[in-house]
Amino acid sequence: MNQVTPTEVNQLENSKIRKKKTYRTPWRTELKKNWPLYVLCIPALVFVLVFSYAPMGGVIIAFQDYKPWLGILGSEWIGLDNFRRIFEYQESIQAIYNTVIIAVIKILVGIIVPIIMALLLNEVRHMGLKKGIQTLVYLPHFLSWVTVAGIMLNILSLDGGINHFLANFGIEPIFFLGDPDLFRPTVIISDLWKNFGFGMIVYLAVLAGIDPTYYEAAEIDGANRWQQTIHVTIPTMLPMIIVIATLSLGDILNAGFDQIFNLYNPLVYSTGDIIDTYVYRSSLLNGQYGFGTAVGLFKSGISLVLIIISYRLAYKFAGYRIF
């Protein structure tokens, strides 16, 4: 049977089957036999060494007062000064705080809403309608944030469509993108709008794979649709939910640069400035390259730890492996 299962589910199975193999073949024989395989890896290897590993080495400028005209070799070494400054500046502390708040709420709603929407969509029996709804809700994921921000700036402006609509109910124009109190909700809701559909896909795949006999059995036992959902559907979805939830741990410092950069403005820096936008402004716009790199390194260092923890947890609780 040509059973399609989502990547994650399948990897769960893979990991149970796969055993560690040890290779005893000497390098000479191996090279002679498999040289084309090594050759085929060369392009990718060159790309990662140049464009991924070289910049990783470049993070040493976080310990420098880097000046472009002096270069990495000529710039002054200042130890941990840049890192100390992260915790001295009000702006950077605020940016870290904003990042965590925005990212955590995005993660939470980004897990819960797709689950609920997938369950609701699963109750639509009319195939054409179901397909049509899916087509529409997946679409925003593929639009760039430039497009979405362009539309949002248009319809959320003081004289834009939304305020015009609200005026019908006598509501005063709301400055969605210029009011620090409203900026975070606007960002979170628009991100949800853009991505909930795409987030549903994995759950819909799980739901489609549930053996109908489970429901038939539940029905014979007198379970109604709600009870079936609680006792059959949700337990089946649980491993996937656990994988997605644990893996999203790695995104706690990712508040969404593309989105924020295109939506924010100086009026909302207090609530909307995040680590990535702060790095951009402090380094490329204000020339503090070493400091900007230090902030970036602070972020990617913590993220690395979180990602490793999340993979370990996903492996421990659901047997998930990345490859």
Add this chain to the structure above:
Amino acid sequence: MSHKSKGYRVFSFFNHIFLIAIALTCLLPLLHLLAQSFSSKGAINGNLVSFWPVGFNVDAYIKTFENSNFVRSMGISVVRTILGTFISMFVITTAGYALSKDFRGRNGLMWIFIVTMLFSGGLIPSYILVSSLGLKDTIWALVLPGAFGAYNLILIMNFFRTIPKALEEAALIDGASFFKIFWKIYLPLSLPGLATIGLFIMVGHWNSWFDGILYMSSTENYPLASFLQTVVVQSSSQNMALDPTAAKAMSEKSIKAAQIFIGTLPIIIVYPFLQKYFVKGIVLGSVKE
């Protein structure tokens, strides 16, 4: 099935209404944009345009295409998308094929690639690297740095793993070389998977805006997404920051709408193909033999 209880029918009714409403929220903003792009200035400023053009005209589109910067940027986007997708696919399929096999050192190589998913040098080191390689202000700055993607590599590798080993063994017996097997068996058989990943990479290139702003010192070299970012997004938010009422004076909404719409059109055009495959793509990448 006993979905026929009264409670369930009430639920089902509201569920349908709710889902249709949600689905419409995903479409209406684009319709609004499209309607604006075909509407007259007066109608837009008077907020008369909702989802259908008022005072229909195509002036905005004429002005957009008369703008040589816009047209040039579009050309740059087309080039980067084609070139970038080609390079990416080459790099990923070759390594993906190799890594789908078992050979000594495979796991070590795999880890070298996986590490790039876990940690990156960040903005400034990448910027310094691209500058010192002399790639700034060239198309290569847009296609080379992101050409490799570990996630896509894993997907492609899993695709190749789904192809039955027996095929390869038979070809080997017939005297086919490694490369021939790759070219004649693996690539054709995994075409749906490769097409999916290729489309994803294309969409990524078309939508990518930050690298253009970062690596191009002159707006003349901007790809379309970067051009739109500066013209449409930056100008609006700067206006808002200066003075909320200044936004009122900006009456070129129709031109902005037309530009955004043209920039999004390629995505909307490939979307049906994308959708046909991506659900499978997320899924297929992992089907085991």
